[in-house]
Amino acid sequence: MSQISKRDAVFPADRHALYDLHRYSAAIRSGDLLFVSGQVGSRADGSPEPVFADQVRRAFANLREVLAAAGCSFDDVIDVTSFHTDPAAQFETFMAVRAEEIGEPPYPNWTAIGVNWLAGFDFEIKVVARIPVTASSSSSA
Template identity: 35%
Template sequence: MNSAFDLSCECVGVMPTIEVQDYISTMPVRDDLPDSRAPVSQVGTAEQMNREIIIPDEMREIVSRAGYAPAVKVGETIYVVGQVGRTLDLEVIEDPREQFRAMWENLRIVLNAAGCTFDDVVEMTSYHVAMSKHMNVFREAKNDVFPKGTYAWTRIGVSELAHPGLLAEVKCVAVKRQH
């Protein structure tokens, strides 16, 4: 057994097993949370647990239809659900450039309702149907409104989104800056 893999396999075979119930019983109990047995490091402070649901007036219809919040604020961090390019009547916009512009406008509306701007975004994930076909137009629309080089961005190609005709969806995390 010369390889590290073989050695690690031997070690795993001799490690003692521990019952989950025994492990849980040794965790510190949080007195400020009812019946909690979660480790303190995983629970967070009371301030971190306070959540504010962000629903811009313009998006009340989608909330009533779909049942999810456009964003949730925890402390100074805002988690924005995926935004797409639709009209206020929830109709998909056919023209790719206009669809992407509407998507960024919808994101701006949610961030604004949370007291943030595009400058507060620290992480963004975008999902694309026919990514290579539309990426140049997508970037042009993004660059018209979004600051360059101030956030982490992951782009993912997908076969479809929630409604036929949608070409992209973007979700993000923003941290409200102290002004």
């Protein structure tokens, strides 16, 4: 009989209010994979950055903090899904910020999806990352 393991939640040191308000984990570690919840451009109090480019930068910053809490970086990301409330109007700005953030090839898989609601935000990014061998033995926050 196999045992069902409890979720191994990962949170950044300076977790924002949305995790508690909406009752979700920043990420879940499963074996050598890290499943990161959608990260938005929220300030520490959970409010959105008002300027779209700043919101996208803050979402990437929040993502970096979650990855770092598990001993990962964007180089360990293998799959990305991004959500956009107005892709046609936002795409150029998003691509400029993305180019600053994702590093060198080979790039991760990426799926961009247009949506009509993100709880007051205009952009969200979620990823799956492979946890480096040296980080997989460290404890979660």
